[in-house]
Amino acid sequence: MDKDIKYCDHCGLAVEVEGFELKTKQGDKRFCCEGCKGIYQMLHEALLQQGANDESEPTRS
Numbered sequence: 251m252d253k254d255i256k257y258c259d260h261c262g263l264a265v266e267v268e269g270f271e272l273k274t275k276q277g278d279k280r281f282c283c284e285g286c287k288g289i290y291q292m293l294h295e296a297l298l299q300q301g302a303n304d305e306s307e308p309t310r311s
């Protein structure tokens with residue numbers, strides 16, 4: 251049996267409850283609780299912002 255233990259990307263504790271996840275430009279992050287997720291979200295707001303123009307933007311002329 252695999253024990254695929256994840257660790258909180260904010261505080262480093264083992265993640266025992268699923269569901270506190272964020273998708274970022276650097277991949278999915280997991281957190282042990284809503285609090286850690288919220289703090290990470292504030293600290294890394296730029297990383298989380300969608301719609302960055304690294305892909306070609308549709309332009310109309």
Ligand SMILES: [Zn+2]
Nearest residue numbers: 258261282286
């Ligand atoms: Zn945590």
